[in-house]
Amino acid sequence: MFQELLSKLLDETAQHSLRLAGPELALTAGIVLLLLGRLLSFDRFVPPHWIALIATMAAFGLSLAVFYDANRSDPEFSNHSFTYFSGLMAFDKFTALVRLFLLLFLVFVLALTVLSGIPDRDDGPDFYTLLLGASIGMLLMCGANNLLMVFLGIEMASVPSYAMAGFLKGRKQGSEAALKFVVFGAGAAGVMLYGISLLAGMLGTGDFQEIGIRMAVLFGNGEGALTDPVRATAIRTLILAVVMVFVGFAFKLSVVPFHFWTPDVFQGAPAEVGGFLSVASKAAAFALLTRLVLALMAAGTTALQDVYLTLGIAVGVIAAITATFGNLAAYSQTNMKRLLAYSTIAHAGYMLMALAAMIVLQSGRIGGDAALGERSSHAVEGLLYYLAVYLFMNLGAFSITALIRNEIFSEEIEDYRGLGFQAPILCVGMGICLFSLVGLPPLGGFIGKLLIFASLFDAGYVHWSMWAILAIGGLNTVLSLFYYLNVLKTMYLSERPTGATTVTFPALSSAGLYVILVSAPILWLGIDVSLVSNAARRAAEVLFP
């Protein structure tokens, strides 16, 4: 019996699991090489960033191959999700697409660290080990199919991030940021773990597919189901557990009121790390949150419809507050990284709106309107498109901040005065990123925002409060214009003060090329929408069978 089980496990692992886990394995191999390199001192001959870059490229290639597999026409393979590693991980087009985004992003981040020279040669292996380690955690988050993996993935992504935040040793600000990050992170993780244990204890399983089935049994169907005292208690436990799990996610996503670490960490950490944290951990957390929420809603019991609707509205309200807070707090910032930190908070709010729309639409579907399934998949499509654009525009803003820092040794917006005509490539690139963050056409940020706003509007047909949130989202767009534009105003409308360093930044250099490579896709995503939107639609549809 035991033999049989073991051989089955081995078969499964060898046949699918290892292939699907290829990207993670490639990154792990990279980490091992980096550590061995120091041990056997071949890091003198092979620079660590090459090892990291090659490992990441290999991981990207593997994930691209898996992505193509998932998207080929074979319907049996491609139209549902299946599990591997005995049900701990799930794989479908959605996972494949988010992993692809993440690894592409990682390639860009590594290229940036090479260009900007942080970390230096001695610290290289440490830094890249942490970076790749965090990325593995994020990849696991994308595919987690079990509450246990949820926690493992989040922690694996978080712990290396804490160290990276304080990577610039000897800088007080950096150490303070890292400490804040650890304390907050540990607290949030504890609360989340408690929530997870409540959920798993109540349902007796951690498996996402099982959760739906058990909930259907537990809560039953029909109107009067909740008056039963046992079920009423179960509902309370469920709500408590969900709220606690959300706290953990809110911390990762820097959603108000769990955002306090964000400005300090982003200001204290190098801009490269800030760029990595602001995009990658958000993308992974959103992917995981979407999956988890859908698992909790899979039961489809009408008894819980109102609970789901309330949850959706609550997420929407939190999203609106987060976006508004982020935008208002960004006004008074004088440090570019701190400004971008608040902008990150605001954008978490916009993306959370898509999730709110999805939950509200799904609750309507449970109420009996089957057509809402497709419409809620559009909300996820919007979220994925937004993430794709966000990857470039936020990374672009952070990396240009880093490149400017290397020229003028400052990250204060004040010091950007008159740079616009001295380093056109940097400032035009920054302009594209920032205007895309505002959401102006013809840049990708506009399309992303449009898709999210469209699904919010659509969700308004299920519950009117989504229209109010849409109005707040629209207002936020206008609010956010001020502070983004302020940066460009400083760059273009002010004169360079006399005595300031003259910057010469040729367009035809590797850094110039990098800026073009990061900012051109933003324009492309705003004009040629179909390619990514098709992939996002296919990925989103898998989640709504």
Next chain:
Amino acid sequence: MSSENLLSLIVFLPAAWSLLLLAFDGKNADAIRYFGLIGTALTFGLTLQLLSQYDLTPAPEQLHDGMQFYFSWDWIPNWNVHYSLGVDGISLPLVLLTGLVSLLAMIASWSIEKHLKGYVMLFLILETGMMGVFLSLDFLLFYVFWEVMLLPMYFLIGVWGGPRREYAAIKFFLYTLAGGVLMLIAMLMLYFASGNSFDLLHLAQVGQGQVKGFAFTKEFQITAFLLLFIGFAIKLPSFPFHTWLPDAHVEAPTPISMILAGVLLKMGGYGLIRLAFPICPLGAQYCAYGMVALGVFSIIYGAFAALAQTDFKRLVAYSSVSHMGYVLLGLAVWKVGEKAGDPNLHYWRMGVNAAMFQMIAHGISSTGMFFMVGILYDRVHHRDLNQFGGIAGLMPHYTGLAAGIFFAGLGLPGLCGFIGEIFSVLSCWSFDKTLAIIAASGVILTAGYILWTMQRVYFGPAYKGPHGEALVPLLGREKFVAYVLLAFAIALGVFPNALFQYMDPSVKTLVENLDASVHPQVIETAATLVQ
């Protein structure tokens, strides 16, 4: 030139030209200027080509829903977004105006020295945005072009403008973006209520109750109309959304003021007649009286505000508020008769024609006025009306041209301003006599501020203000711009039918369709169709 691609070429030629400029050396100022001039001239040439190929009496099978040169391509199939362009009698004159004003403004840009390459590039991108707004027939595409204009305009005012340029530029940006967000919400409303369509022609048919299975209710139309109206009224600008305009006009460099007044303001009126009215006829009908009243108030308010100014450019800016009031007035004088096809309809048709004409006429006269102010400012570097006087003695040629153009703005019979004003006031008479009388009295105020200004600036004792020695006669290019504008002002004033013959067929169809769609029996039929 294949007619398929002509419209796309008109829209994207300036943008492509601006990309080519990247290859230029920034220090070679003259090359950049001439290259920019060729770009705008080519675009204007293409619009003339469009005019020559435009069919005044088209066979019905050549038309796509009243549009000529219709072109459509799936842009984002997932979301049913199309790249569709087309032109009719309403947009054609505005496209020509855009081509002309851009060309003249480029000639007027010869005195720009600072960061010339960036200036010309942004200028050309702006032209692409303007052309796109007038030619696109898909709401999302329209919105994209509408917002695309913001960026170049912000920098053109902000970098090359006057002392308070930062304030003026951000004010302009914020006002338009706020209007844009309202428009975006209206766009989403219409999209979901019309079976996921952004197609303006389709939306108009749904709004007019001609499509089986879809109908916009009256409350829905009023909401959508108000959202759209605010978006367009900001651009128009109409009181109380006009406050960005004096700042932006005053701080912008002369050529950009010309474009702002000559083309950008027209987008508000165009948006109303292309989007808001056809898509939400019930909403438009509901708001008609309020819009007429707002238009009349803008006329009077703008005129009084102009009377109070001491800054020459600010005065011209307020005159724009006043003149664009006639546009709103003419568009909105819609009185529904007892039955479809009531004689009242003729007055509305006259009003819409007048509004369209007024847009073109104002495009000529206000462009000219800003240019004339710019000529003086280039020489003496101030615009204080109280320090001027006696220019006629120093620059007689200039004064003659300026007088012609200012009289066109005043609305002197025989010049272009007269036609639009008189017909919109006349059409208002059948709508509401009190408002018509008030609007007509605006003409006297207009005459008052323009004549008084001319007296203060051009006549009177010799010029004693600063830089008197710089008041040299007109340069060749300045003469060219002024003569062209004056020629158009006279030609349109004497032969208004040159313009009406293009507009009237489209306006007639539009007016009749809209009027038919708000009659009770039509609404009932539409309601039964939905059921």
